[in-house]
Amino acid sequence: MSDALDVSLRLVRAQTALVKRFDATLSGLHGVSLADFTMLLRLRQAPGDRMRRVDLAEALGLTASGVTRGLAPLERIGLVTRETDARDGRVAYAALTDTGRARLTDMLASAEQIAAEVFTAPLWSKEDVGRLSTLLTRLGGTGLSGQGTPPP
Amino acid sequence: MSDALDVSLRLVRAQTALVKRFDATLSGLHGVSLADFTMLLRLRQAPGDRMRRVDLAEALGLTASGVTRGLAPLERIGLVTRETDARDGRVAYAALTDTGRARLTDMLASAEQIAAEVFTAPLWSKEDVGRLSTLLTRLGGTGLSGQGTPPP
DNA sequence: AATGAATCCTTGACTGCTCAAGCATGATGC
DNA sequence: GCATCATGCTTGAGCAGTCAAGGATTCATT
Numbered sequence: 001m002s003d004a005l006d007v008s009l010r011l012v013r014a015q016t017a018l019v020k021r022f023d024a025t026l027s028g029l030h031g032v033s034l035a036d037f038t039m040l041l042r043l044r045q046a047p048g049d050r051m052r053r054v055d056l057a058e059a060l061g062l063t064a065s066g067v068t069r070g071l072a073p074l075e076r077i078g079l080v081t082r083e084t085d086a087r088d089g090r091v092a093y094a095a096l097t098d099t100g101r102a103r104l105t106d107m108l109a110s111a112e113q114i115a116a117e118v119f120t121a122p123l124w125s126k127e128d129v130g131r132l133s134t135l136l137t138r139l140g141g142t143g144l145s146g147q148g149t150p151p152p
Numbered sequence: 153m154s155d156a157l158d159v160s161l162r163l164v165r166a167q168t169a170l171v172k173r174f175d176a177t178l179s180g181l182h183g184v185s186l187a188d189f190t191m192l193l194r195l196r197q198a199p200g201d202r203m204r205r206v207d208l209a210e211a212l213g214l215t216a217s218g219v220t221r222g223l224a225p226l227e228r229i230g231l232v233t234r235e236t237d238a239r240d241g242r243v244a245y246a247a248l249t250d251t252g253r254a255r256l257t258d259m260l261a262s263a264e265q266i267a268a269e270v271f272t273a274p275l276w277s278k279e280d281v282g283r284l285s286t287l288l289t290r291l292g293g294t295g296l297s298g299q300g301t302p303p304p
Numbered sequence: 305a306a307t308g309a310a311t312c313c314t315t316g317a318c319t320g321c322t323c324a325a326g327c328a329t330g331a332t333g334c
Numbered sequence: 335g336c337a338t339c340a341t342g343c344t345t346g347a348g349c350a351g352t353c354a355a356g357g358a359t360t361c362a363t364t
Contacts, residue, residue, distance in 0.1 A: 305364100306363100306364090307362100307363085307364085308362085308363085308364105309361080309362080309363100310359105310360080310361070310362095311360075311361090312357105313357090313358085313359105314356085314359095315355085315356085316352100316353105316354090316355085316356105317352105317355105318351105318352080318354105319350105319351085319352075320349105320351090320352105321348105321350090321351105321358100322347100322349080322350105323346085323347090323348085324345100324347090325344105325346085325347105326343105326344085326345080326346105327342105327343085327357100328341100328342085328345085329340100329341080329342085329343105330339105330341075330342100331339080331341095332338085332340095333337095333338085333339100334335100334336090334337090334338105
């Protein structure tokens with residue numbers, strides 16, 4: 001087996017393990033999944049803590065229906081609200097509530113903690129993390145640090 | 153957001169994109185998913201092309217029930233058979249059939265092709281792939297390459 | 305031997321995503 | 335003004351995995 005295929009399969013394995021770890025802690029402490037957390041975090045990074053749902057889908061690499069299904073429970077428990085656009089009747093926004101912002105702050109602390117544990121010394125140096133980030137960025141995953149899609 | 157958390161989320165994104173790419177091609181050409189392919193490949197690497205189902209689960213990072221559900225369609229289309237253990241009535245083996253072996257050879261060629269495209273020059277050097285592999289291995293994903301490419 | 309614990313596997317119920325179809329709404333061209 | 339197309343979103347059906355429970359078999363202790 002080539003190195004390229006090997007590393008592909010390795011990546012798949014590594015991710016599922018990582019997701020399990022985040023899910024376990026986040027759901028235990030805050031009752032949300034990593035996917036939930038990622039949605040909330042992405043909203044937090046948008047101006048006004050709100051995004052059109054279709055843009056949220058794009059930013060997260062999901063389909064529109066994935067966003068509908070993913071946001072539903074977050075709306076139900078009051079972390080996110082739906083807002084309409086006065087100019088365009090088609091669009092709906094997803095917006096963080098005050099509660100959502102507050103809860104997200106706690107989740108973020110937990111997530112940082114987990115990430116710090118996973119990428120901890122002595123196995124991981126700061127440079128290693130940077131290298132991994134660089135390499136992963138080449139793989140087309142947009143990541144979340146950016147500001148989203150630039151204006152057309 | 154810390155680098156550690158950023159790289160975690162980046163890893164998640166990169167993997168889903170990669171899986172989609174493999175799934176698209178493998179299902180188009182061979183009618184199997186990446187998960188199917190990974191199962192078959194793992195069997196191929198076991199002595200006699202067969203494994204206890206529980207060991208297969210362990211090797212793939214799945215639960216036993218995940219293996220039951222994943223193998224079912226592969227048994228149905230004749231790529232895998234179930235074998236019993238004469239000494240221990242509890243265990244069942246999953247074994248590659250001749251058809252399975254043959255089909256897997258084709259799938260492997262396709263998968264190698266995709267991996268080669270993804271990790272292609274000029275964006276990726278051989279060293280980059282090696283570095284990424286090393287870093288991912290630290291993340292706990294066991295990987296699949298028992299007999300990976302030896303160093304030159 | 306007999307009981308109790310452990311192991312292997314399957315099944316039912318659930319989650320979280322996908323695709324395909326459908327419904328509003330808005331934009332465009334005649 | 336109006337047909338047609340594009341866009342934003344939701345919904346039904348399905349798929350791949352999980353966990354919890356249960357059945358069958360084996361192992362260990364007495």
